[in-house]
Amino acid sequence: MAQFAAAIPQVTRAQVRRRREWLIDLVLLAPGLGYLLVFMCVPLVQVALRGFGLLAIGEPSQFTLGLYREVLANKIDRDSIIFSLYFALGTTVISLILSLVISALLQIKFPGRYIISVLYKIPLVVPSLVAAFLVLTIIDQGGIISRALLPYGVEWPELVHDRYGLGIILVLVWHNVPIMTVILSAVMSGIPHDVTAAARNLGASPWQVFRNITVPLSLPGISAASLLVFIGVFGAFSIPSLLGAAYPKAIAVVMSNEVLDRANWGLASALGTIVTALSAILLYVYYRLIRHQEAALR
Amino acid sequence: MIAPLLFLVVILVAPVGAVSPVGADKFNVRAQIDLSKLTRDNFTAMVTPAAKSQSGLVFYDFADTLCELLAKESAEFTQQTGIAVKHVCVDGDTATQQLIAEAQAGKPASADLFFGPNNSMRALTKAGVIANLPLVDLLPNATDVEQAAARASRGFKHGGTVVPFHRNQTALAYNSALVTKPPQTFEELLTFAREHSGKVTVTDPTHGGSGSGFLESALLKFSPQCKDDYYNFDLTKEQAAAAAQRCMAPVLAYWRSLKPHIKFSNSNENSIKALANNVALVATVWEDDLFTLATKGLVPQSARPVLLQTGQVGDGDGLFIVASTQKLEAALLYANFLMSDKVQIDKLEQTGSRTARVNLQTKGKIPEKLAKFLVLDTMYHERTRPRINGQITDAAADLFVKEIIAK
Amino acid sequence: MARLELRDITKRFGRAVAVDRVSVEVTDGEFLTLLGPSGCGKTTTLRIIAGLVDPDEGEVLLDGKPVQHFPAHRRQTAMVFQSYALFPHMTVSENIGFGLRMRALSADLIQQRVGEALALVELEGLSDRFPRQLSGGQQQRVAVARAIVTRPKVLLFDEPLSNLDAKLRERLRLELRALQQRLGVTTVYVTHDQAEALALSDRVAVMFTGRIVEIGTPRQVYRTPRVRVTAEFLGVTNFLDGKVAAVADGHYIVQTPLGIVEADAALGVRVGEVVTLSFRPEDVRIGRYEGTAITGRVLHASYLGSVTDYVVESGGITLRVHEAGGSARGAGEEITITLPATAAIVRGE
């Protein structure tokens, strides 16, 4: 065996080995990636094609840009995209600020920290629909807060089904703060104590340490978390469908109406492609930015 | 990597051949019994034996308010007959699309019976989902069905294949503890809204029948000249859109003055919730919705329904047998059960859903403490109006969103 | 017991050459140390011997038989890792017995040999502890026990002492050497610590940038390095350029700016050639003795305990000079020093 192997020239042997390694990789990757290829990529390709009138369901297939023209010409669809971008941005910014503060404070030892570090994860396992219900019972007109304020003659503003999507943002913040906090706490606890101690030693106040040391060193986590939350919220369906105003509607709600109520797969696909494309652009920008960022931190 | 992927795409999207309807040349449904011999009189004798051998009926029920009740009634039917029924609460539009998609794909339908939204019946018939049996003429319990509702749904003439199971009524609801004199005309409503700005809630017409019904009532009031079009059910989609365009102007004018003082809600129930939370003093509702939620303690005792003098539209929804069913006889038996006195009266008592059966005596069947959530019988008969051509409503609603809501 | 031979081993990672045509022979029972700065390829070479890394070219021979195609688990080498690599989920005795279990030995035999190994590293009482319950030194012993218990043909050490404090390191160094000699097992030891290499090894192979630049006994590589980097790496040294003036019975007479210094024979050096001499600070004596004595001025003195380290300037050239003990000469003081009788000629930049 060894002699046989020795007889083969070195280069070929290396190639054989490389091919074998590649085969092993392939076999190992096949279950997971194969699954995703079949059940994610295929439908996505279908959505993309259907957005151009191909593979149409219930109508003749024909290449057309009409669906996109329809979307862009329709103020309702345009408004829904803008509305989704709006509450995604709002949710991301508010969640980021809150979770930065929470994560930073969680780095400090205080009585009951362990309980808090368990409690704050509850929203992670609570379905967002449950969150919607719980928040509704609190902040809706007629919710607990408005009832508590009634005797004082304070009129509680409309926070649910309102035009500014405040209820949507509130529930999404409730749900996303823990996710962000998990990511940010992990990053922050990775910052060596020496570094912050050094900054303190050089005369920085706690706030200055937070601003000049903690936040910059957490940037990779901050950007990743923000991206995840933003894209996730941008396509959110259940919360906006329950807490949204009659107008404008979130893009996902418009899509589901097109699909479920009108079986208008073509238009929904065009909208879906736009949503995906916007997310992809964002992801691309993120990677461009992160490359610089990472290079700087290394 | 790309090639196999494309291959997969092709395989998975290859169109499935349309399948021709099953059954005899006259009926699009397969039966054990001879359907051509079936009449109202021999119904029970003919259907029952065959039905007994069939079990596992699937019944799609789209009405939110009836979901709980019909689950119980289904269980009772099973107990009586031994025929198991799976009662599924569905979203009307979704289920419609599902059944159509299944029919187009040549797949057996997920449901054997569908109690569905009446404006879906046109599309469902076109797609061959509805068994072409004139249930209204066959079911013994359907003898006394109101003629206006028997053979058409929302203007679509189905010839009795869809039996009217449930009648309902759009209305205004108000809080009688805070509103002594409820608005009874559109003008009074406008005045009321101006005096109590933000305290009137209207359902978005694209999000709930209480809203689109209100829109139809407004069309009837402000553009009476279009009445012929409203009730012309032979219009094409384009003609309907043109009619809506023509008739909407005064309605839009009214709405422009009303809009600053009202709030839109995005579902029938949210309008009622606004009332319950004291956010609204007046709201557009379905009468049976108000009633049902009242039984669950979600409507304050002081809430009352009222109809505008110029009329508000009422409607109803029907149920039909799905053409691809393998359990036709059991489905027939079940449909007849749903039209029975007991179910129809339970329905009224527990959910405020009116019946299409004119001879059914319901007087005294409503518990005293719930009767106040129904429109008085005299007012109902005087002010109810049939719903107009649904295609006009759809076109009008689109215009409404564009001109009023999105502004 | 075995003889290990590497022939022209080359390993590239991407475009970087980690190991560059390394050839070396380790005789039966010999203790060879691969010494070099980090990144010189010594650990990679060790892993190639263990079969954990596949060489791109070259052969690994054990008792004359090529083994480079054997997977790691059939190499019959045992390695002690820098991190110890103790299995955190196994007790001490389970860790030690792991290799024996892999060889499907009987339970009794495993127990017996684990017991012996524990005794050998003096850890008898700790057999049921988990690694995280042990001190660093104890973990190190477990790692050693785990390696020797399989009775490997070749024992491999990858900087096994680098995670210990200085005192413990020195003690374990002695223990390791004693253990190796008792077992008589062929050993390859990787380190960047020159003192460790000198203390432990039969021979030291000095590696730079993937190559073995010099190999010899500790004495040879320290006292008479042939290569400039070796001299530099193995402690403080003085370099002095000069011209070969004459050759006499295997000795060179080299004329340097500071005077005549003799050098050991080196291959291929001709009279008239300019060479670099290397000599250690302790070879320069303070005071006037036989040989070339010069005067210089102390620029800087630091007391190191066993010696005092002086930086001495003479004729524009600075030299490092060590004097045993702690006589206190201050900066600026004029002193006389005697250059060493012999120095080594080194090559290379």
Added chain:
Amino acid sequence: MNRTWAMGGTPGRWLLAVGFFGVASLVLIIPLIVGVLWSLVNPDVGWFPPAIVPSSLSLANWRAMLSVPEIGQAFVMSFLIAPIVTLLCAALALPTGYALGRRQLRARRTIELLVLAPIILPGIVLATGLGSMFIRLGLSHTVTGVVLVQTVVLLPFMIRIVAATFEGVPQDLIDAARNLGASPWPLARDVLIPLVRPGLFAGGLFTFIGSLEEFVLTFIVGMPYVQTLPVLLWAYLGGRSSIFTYAAVVTMVLLVPTIVLMFVAERTLKQEYLAAGFGKV
């Protein structure tokens, strides 16, 4: 002064603790109590403003909900689907996660992006594609279909957690085992698997809870036949009809098992696993 406050002298620490618990009760505990109260509202009396606490409580809503099979079926469906999805994800993610965590892959970036995609893709887009595809495959409205779509969105978390766990096993330990004579199978059995077990457990728990929570895909692919608890909750929250009291009942039925599960397995939900699942992009 400043120092005491922010860096936590003793008073500062107590202040921080009080603050945290205050916020936690406001955003977690009070909503839960209000949720419980809503499920106990007496339908004959109701709970209207300005009452802060219902004047009369009853179990009528629970009785009403439990008298129809709907909620029981949804419960069974949820807890039937979740373990199947978890097992499927584990089976698919183990080899792939291993490859990502431990092997040198040539197209690593692409593969990582592919695995990331379902996490950041809006569920509704996937649902649109899968919905139409499953109708053609006859998988719509089936448990199989729902299991398959949930797996699409949960598999990436599993793969990422498994990969991170495998990655976290020091190469030295693997090398040591091989060096000590472990061939691939004993290596996996005696060293690798015991070392990654906590990670696998965390991934499994994560997937299980994820499946219990998943809504949009289940909704679009499973409706109306496959109704899980979140779908039912959506229905009662206004998706179908807005019946707050019933929604409260469903909420409790859904919430209690998940929170219990979380507390039981709190230790496995370590930050690093969670961060691996959500974190790096």
